[in-house]
Amino acid sequence: MTNKNGLYIHVPFCKSKCIYCDFVSFAGCEGSFDQYTDALCQEIASYKQKCRDKIFDTVYMGGGTPSVLPTFLIRKIVDSAKNAFCFDKNAEWTIEVNPATVDLQKACDLFEMGFNRVSIGMQSADDNTLKFLGRPHDKNQFEQTIQLFKQAGFENVNADFILGLPGQTKNVVSDTAKYLANLGIKHVSAYSLIVEKGTPLAKMLKQGKITLPDDDFTVDLYDTFVSEVQKLGFERYEVSNFAKPSFRSKHNENCWKYQEYIGVGLNSQSFMFGKRFANVKNLQNYINKINQGKKPVSWSQKLSVDDQAFEFVMLGLRLCDGLDTKDFKNRFGVDFFEKYHHIIKRLQQQNLVERSGDFFKVKPEKFYILNSVITEFID
Ligand SMILES: C[S@@+](CC[C@H](N)C(=O)[O-])C[C@H]1O[C@@H](n2cnc3c(N)ncnc32)[C@H](O)[C@@H]1O
Ligand code: SF4
Known part of the structure; x- marks a missing residue:
């Protein structure tokens, strides 16, 4: 459970x-x-x-x-x-x-x-x-x-x-x-x-x-x-x-921290059962679909392991504690520091990131360029 x-x-x-x-x-x-x-x-x-x-x-x-x-x-x-x-x-x-x-x-x-x-x-x-x-x-x-x-x-x-x-x-x-x-x-x-x-x-x-x-x-x-x-x-x-x-x-x-959630209602997003999916945006369409016994889902995307690893990094780097590299290893079976070795080295040289025990984080004073740090992790 x-x-x-x-x-x-x-x-x-x-x-x-x-x-x-x-x-x-x-x-x-x-x-x-x-x-x-x-x-x-x-x-x-x-x-x-x-x-x-x-x-x-x-x-x-x-x-x-x-x-x-x-x-x-x-x-x-x-x-x-x-x-x-x-x-x-x-x-x-x-x-x-x-x-x-x-x-x-x-x-x-x-x-x-x-x-x-x-x-x-x-x-x-x-x-x-x-x-x-x-x-x-x-x-x-x-x-x-x-x-x-x-x-x-x-x-x-x-x-x-x-x-x-x-x-x-x-x-x-x-x-x-x-x-x-x-x-x-x-x-x-x-x-x-x-x-x-x-x-x-x-x-x-x-x-x-x-x-x-x-x-x-x-x-x-x-x-x-x-x-x-x-x-x-x-x-x-x-x-x-x-x-x-x-x-x-x-x-x-x-x-x-990449835990799963269900979103219900108009335009809500879900992340569960290994996929992301979202409901329709139009109010009447949402109500009609439900009343006709249909799912109100407008799109659904099955996530590959690489998609999931990237999302884990993208979300985890928003936290001041950073992302949990042990959790990364448990989920994806590879070492975070090995997988992203070159990227991490580059970011470290720019003084944007740091390692703290099992955690890897963006320095909070650099959060204003967080998006460009995250972009580095896109394959
Ligand atoms: C869905 S609203 C919920 C709060 C409630 N509806 C209210 O406004 O009192 C969530 C929050 O998003 C923020 N927000 C919404 N649009 C924004 C924008 N264009 N730029 C920055 N913050 C925004 C606001 O601070 C808002 O309280
Ligand atoms: S319109 Fe105003 S009150 Fe309504 S969700 Fe947006 S911020 Fe909140």
Whole structure:
């Protein structure tokens, strides 16, 4: 029995659409909540037999914004997951939440259903920036949401923060780090802003209506944030993730350590049974396929051993501890240092990587060029 499997559940709805976001999520689709939930529950049930020999130790309900669903629909999804999958009794159950979508009763209900970790989208601690981003909440509502979840019993609280936003300065970034630490947050995911094609943000930029900090300055902002949160007792354990001791996200960490997971719902990705596969992106198509008794899968790729070895390296190098070369040997039957001898030598000469016991890692101060380091490992 494999006991380190993850379950990702996608809820593709939001209260409003933020100007930078190209996640598969829709605003104004309240009329589809029931139908989508029913389809999702059917897809979950379809895994009961296939996954009967697996224990799941993480559940991540993400989106979109799962907290926009009414409590009874979230409960329906949780009940069908509990019926289909076998969960470890200490499993981590995370739900993504938008400030101002939850009241105390809902937070208590989520806790009672089994969620024990909450990830709240803050993005910025400045009201004008939140307005500019099209966020449906202000800073005050973010703080209230944290208090509600604490009152409901949640200790494990994450906040998402975006760096590289218009007008952001090093002072703003270090003040935000202090602000989050003072609120008792245990985990921060800090992402550099990506300008996604087709978003209103990309359009504004193209039309010259806004300017963004350049790449070098965004790297400076990130470095400022890293040193400030580290002073405040957060450990950087992955490129974009920072945790107080014992509050790392198990779900994401398992993915970076190449553990398997099933994704259910619109556009969700899975890595299990020796392959990667993903569901369709179109909401009505997803619902129709399920209602017709068909699989909602849009593509599937069987991974060769070389594909798997490369993916193991690509994901493992995101971790500050680096990749576990012993695990590499166990999985692929070859020594990591022998297989990649020439590449490792070249990277060492450039002072980008280091070995630490059984682990091999990119130096954290070089994370800003992680992608080019990873590219070296492509055959
Ligand atoms: C799926 S969202 C979940 C959170 C929730 N929907 C909310 O926004 O409150 C996950 C996170 O991805 C980040 N994100 C989304 N689009 C991004 C972009 N273009 N650049 C950087 N970060 C982005 C945001 O920090 C966001 O909180
Ligand atoms: S950032 Fe979150 S709330 Fe905003 S559109 Fe994307 S998923 Fe929805």
